[in-house]
Amino acid sequence: MSQTHSGTDATGAPVNAPEHVIVIGGGISGLAAAHRLAGAGVRVTLLEASSRLGGKLYADEIAGVPVDLGAESLLARRPEATGLAREVGLGDDLEPPAVLGAALWTRGKLRPMPKGHVMGVPGDLGPLASSGVLSAAGLARLPLDHVLPRTDIGDDVAVGAFVAARLGHEVVDRLVEPLLGGVYAGNAYEISLRAAVPQLFAAMREGRSLIEAARGIQRRAAASAGGGPVFNGIRGGVGRLPLAVAEACRALGVTIETDTAVRELRRTPHGWQVVLDGRALAADAVVLAAPAPVAARLLAAESPAAAAELGGVEYASMALVTMAYRRRDMTRLPYSSGFLVPPVDGRTIKASTFSGRKWGWLGEAGGDTFVLRTSVGRHGDEADLAWDDTDLVRLSREDLEAAVGLRAAPVAARVTRWDAGLPQYPVGHLDKVARIREQVAKLPGLALCGAVYEGVGIPACIASGQRAAADILPGIVAAGS
Incomplete structure (x- = not known):
């Protein structure tokens, strides 16, 4: 393959940069990596195993009202998420939450x-x-x-x-x-x-x-x-961000394939081979933006040590119960953004967000409909997730009645389950990450990114993707560097 880009390494020596990079994983980390690489002129193919891009960022609707069914806010005191939002045309839609207290x-x-x-x-x-x-x-x-x-x-x-x-x-x-x-x-x-x-x-x-x-x-x-907000949302939902990044990637020539699971990852004399069902793709370099279990499986042959470390990462599962109510039924609801529930109190829900109050745009979009949500489950405390969706709604309503006196029935409810959704960061986690990166550094043309490595928040994930792009292509600088 011809090498059309060049740069210098840490010593200033010239190095060749890849012509074609395959990004495995279409969450916000993988999309950020693809966007940064394509912006530098690299040909990029992004492969996502599921039918949807965005990972834990997921905007949809309930009772005709747009909502986030995953993460709903961006830490504004880090530049990566708000910066990327502005780059892909969402700058005017950034909106901080209402200052209501919790x-x-x-x-x-x-x-x-x-x-x-x-x-x-x-x-x-x-x-x-x-x-x-x-x-x-x-x-x-x-x-x-x-x-x-x-x-x-x-x-x-x-x-x-x-x-x-x-x-x-x-x-x-x-x-x-x-x-x-x-x-x-x-x-x-x-x-x-x-x-x-x-x-x-x-x-x-x-x-x-x-x-x-x-x-x-x-x-x-x-x-x-400097008086700025701690957090920001996006009008219409934070889940719009990965879709906007994907569109920006396509405009830069990125090929994006969903419903495309990677079966094997192999080194070749010229780079990497990515094996799919019934075909294989060649690449000069690969960005692996998949969850730890998938990354462990794909690296088992080429880096058993990194695979073993990744295989030891534990994940927490949780569910979000989103409910739409008639606004007239919410007059007794406390005027706040919601509440947290210490697990020691033995309740089913771990938190409730009064989304229709927390986000001004959502209150406007809802009109006579008021949206709130609860969360259920955490690492080591996931028994309640065995309930079916109807029961999770019932249990959430029972806790809401006990907490705030809400007896009205919702006009609509949706349960979004995030099985193995969040990697855990136990004592020694960063040392584990350092060992993984040390092993992966021995494989030219391979970089890792995602929530496993340097943070689970959206800005941290975006920074991780941009770092992976910088590792692959000399001269790229991650936002905030």
């Missing part, structure tokens, strides 16, 4: 979400003490952080264990756990502090107390935000 449904009632925390770790004890989230015994435990010695946390530690040792288990169980669970659908006592809250980990490595570290992070975040 709540915790715990200890028998809705309680205001304490302000001034970093993923549940308080930087100010006042709001936490007045919120009612903690019992008297839990409140009495808080001041110990000021007198505990500032200890070395080593290379990594579980968030829950570390915080509980300093502030008590109630802070973890009723505040850290639901907040972390909203991001990772995981267990705070297993999730890596270094991977999930890296700023806090770095501050603790510097020898600060936990509260002092959280307070400093809060101050720096407020100063750097």
Whole structure:
């Protein structure tokens, strides 16, 4: 194959760049990689095993109202997601959520979400003490952080264990756990502090107390935000983003095939062979943007060590129950964006979002219809997912009645199941990622990206795809670099 692009390596030596790259996986990471490569003039083929692009970003409708049935917001303080949205023509549709505040449904009632925390770790004890989230015994435990010695946390530690040792288990169980669970659908006592809250980990490595570290992070975040929103949505749904990226890719000449599962991945003297059902495609390079189990299977022959590491990644399953109500039936609903539910309280739902209030565009689009949703399931707590869709709707309604007094029946309901939807980041996860990348670096023309590696959020996934493009093609720079 002729090589039509060139660049330099880290030493400045000239290297050839690929003419044809195959991207395996059509989630936002793979689409971001394809978009960046095609924009640099590379011929790209993107293969997606399912019938739909976008992965966990999925916009559809309920009762004629457009909604997100997957992720619904973008972290605005990272540039990758909002930057890509603007690149593909969605800049004017970026919209922050309404500033309404959220709540915790715990200890028998809705309680205001304490302000001034970093993923549940308080930087100010006042709001936490007045919120009612903690019992008297839990409140009495808080001041110990000021007198505990500032200890070395080593290379990594579980968030829950570390915080509980300093502030008590109630802070973890009723505040850290639901907040972390909203991001990772995981267990705070297993999730890596270094991977999930890296700023806090770095501050603790510097020898600060936990509260002092959280307070400093809060101050720096407020100063750097410049008054801008923390999160953004997209009018019509965040699920529009991958579709817009796909259209931009097609305009750049990218060939996109859905319902196309990759069976094997083989090295050849000239690059790579991607084996499909009944045919094989040749490529100079491959971007593997598939979930860990699929990546493990495809790498088993060419990199058994990387495959073994990937095969050990655990995933959480969850379901989203989206319901549409008559707006006139929602007059008693608290005026907030929704609430989180600590698993320790033993409820079925882990959260509820009042989408029709949280997103201005959705309130306008709904008219007389009000949309809300609940989430069910997390890593290690997935028994409720065995219920069928009708029962998940029933159980969600029962919890909503207990939490906010909502007795009305929805006019429509949809259950979206995300089986093995979110990779887990236990203690040592980033070391695992480093070992995987070390092994893959031995295979020229191969790069990995996706939620497994450096973050499960949309900006992190986009950055991962752009990094993969940069690994494949010299001269490409990921957004924010």
